[in-house]
Amino acid sequence: MADLSKLVALSRRFGADPEWVLAGGGNTSFKEAGELFVKASGTSLATIDAAGFCAIDRARLDAMWAASYPADTEAREAAALAELMAARRPGESKRPSVETLMHGLFPQAYVVHTHPAAVNGITCGKAGQAAFESLFGEEGIWVPFVDPGYVLAKTVREALETFRSRHGRTPAIMFMRNHGLLVAGESPAEIEDLSARIMSAVLSKAGRRPELEARAVDARALAEAAATLARLAPGSAIRFRADAETLQLGASASSFTPLSSAFTPDHIVYAGHEFLRVDDPASIETAWADFIGRNRALPRVIVIKNLGVFSCATDAASAEKAMLLYIDACKVAVYAESFGGPEHMAKEKIDFIRNWEVEKYRSSVNTGT
C-alpha cells in the first residue's frame, strides 16, 4: 500500500479552507508507478483519510482513450463510468471521483482541483479567458465549459496536447470555464507555492471585493417572511442572513441580474439553478408558486429586498450548504465585475447538470440519503 499521508495532509489543508473548497467539493489525487489514488465520490476533502481515496490502475485508465463511446449522452457516460469502475485496483470497492480521468491526464505526482470563488471570478467573467491568458497563458491551459465526466476529460486532453506542442512542456495550471481550478505539481510544496501565487495574482486584478459584513434587520419583516416560508415548506430547515452584498444585489430585479442564473455546477447542485427574489415578504407566496410551476422544484434560496436571504431545505445541513453556495455565487458575481462582468452557464448545460445521474448520486451521498 502506498504512503498517502502527504496526499491526506494536502487534501485536508485545501478542503478545510473555504477560500478554495465548499460543501465537500473539489478533489485531489496522487500517482506513483502504475497506480493513481483519487478522492472517492461522496467523501469530503476537509476530513478525508487514506481510506477516502480510490486506487486506480493507471494502465487501464489510459486504455480508456483507445475505446470508442456512444454518441448519446447517457449511453456514453454510462459506458465511461463502467470502464472507470473496471479500472479500479483489485479489491477496491469505492466509487472514484467523476473527474478521475482528468486527474490521470496530468503526469505530475500531485493534482489538486478546487472551486475558489476568486478564481471563478475569472472563469465566470465575460473577459475571463483574456485575463487568464495574460496572467497564466505561458504556464497553463484554459478549458471551455463542457459536460462533466468523459467529455470534460477529452477536452482537457486536447488542450494539454495543444499546449505541449506549442510550448514543449506540460502545464501545471488549468482554469475551467464556469467551474474552477486545477493545479499539478511533483510535491505538496510545489502545489502550495503555485496555488498561493495564483490566488495573489488573481486578487491583484480584482477591483471591488465582496461586502459580506452583517447588516441590521427589520424584525417585523423577518418574522413575516419566516412565517410564510414555514407555512409554504412545512418541516423544512430554514436559515437566514443579512449582509451588505445581498442587500445591494437584491435591491431590484436589475441589480439582481448577476445572480439571475447559475455560475457553476456546485451552485446548481447545492443551492438550486435559480434563486427566488421578491420585493417584500407579502410577495413570497405568489412568487413561490410561480417558481414551482416554472421549475418543478422548490426554491432553495429566497432573497428579499431590503431584508436579506433565506435558504430552505429538507434538513439543516442542506439548508446550510445552500446558503454557503449562495454566498459563493455572490462572491463570484462581485469578482467577475473585474473580468468583463458575469457570464452564467448556458441553459442547456444547466439542464444537463440538473439531470445528471452522477450529480444526483453525489448530492444524495452528501445529504446522507
Ligand SMILES: [Zn+2]
Ligand atoms: Zn470540479
